[in-house]
Amino acid sequence: MKPARLIISALILLTPIAYVASRAKPRPAASVEEEIKDVEQRANAAYEANDLAKYFSFYATDFSQFLPEGRTDLAGYQRDWTAYIGEGNRVQKVEISDMHIQSGPSKDTAVASYLLHVRTKLKDGKVTDEDNQESDVLFKRNGEWKVVFLHYSAAPKK
Numbered sequence: 001m002k003p004a005r006l007i008i009s010a011l012i013l014l015t016p017i018a019y020v021a022s023r024a025k026p027r028p029a030a031s032v033e034e035e036i037k038d039v040e041q042r043a044n045a046a047y048e049a050n051d052l053a054k055y056f057s058f059y060a061t062d063f064s065q066f067l068p069e070g071r072t073d074l075a076g077y078q079r080d081w082t083a084y085i086g087e088g089n090r091v092q093k094v095e096i097s098d099m100h101i102q103s104g105p106s107k108d109t110a111v112a113s114y115l116l117h118v119r120t121k122l123k124d125g126k127v128t129d130e131d132n133q134e135s136d137v138l139f140k141r142n143g144e145w146k147v148v149f150l151h152y153s154a155a156p157k158k
Contacts, residue, residue: 032103036110036138039145040096044116048094050085052078060139060146067152088123108140115155131155 030038039058046055056078063074072080099114113135120128137149 032107032110033101035145036101036103036112037099039138040099040112040114040136043147044094044096048091050090052082052085058147060141060148063148065150065152068154090121091118092121092127093119110138112136112138
């Protein structure tokens with residue numbers, strides 16, 4: 001094939017491909033709010049499934065929290081919750097509602113506050129239904145969102 005014919009053939013083949021590629025729009029990056037909602041959904045799904053390894057993977061190593069019983073760190077929470085589940089208690093259902101997400105100006109900090117309905121089957125067979133208020137503070141470190149602080153308390157009865 002002559003060089004001129006080869007160049008023309010290549011242009012005929014590549015022009016439509018170049019046109020389509022130039023018109024393709026990159027998928028927009030997820031907003032901080034979408035990312036946080038996804039993290040919260042996945043973390044609470046692991047909580048509902050009693051999948052402790054997955055559940056605790058959503059927490060930063062420097063995590064702390066305030067529960068009605070007081071402040072604790074990740075090691076204490078992991079120890080206490082693992083023992084609770086190990087005794088035969090099981091989360092059966094988790095429902096998130098009224099989620100409100102705020103993000104910092106640098107887009108690497110966020111607060112997610114929401115109502116959390118939890119149904120638990122206790123080791124003695126009793127089933128409890130509780131409504132709680134939860135607020136999570138998350139930091140994005142090394143491209144990954146982690147919960148660094150959590151506040152959890154009973155929601156007022158309606």
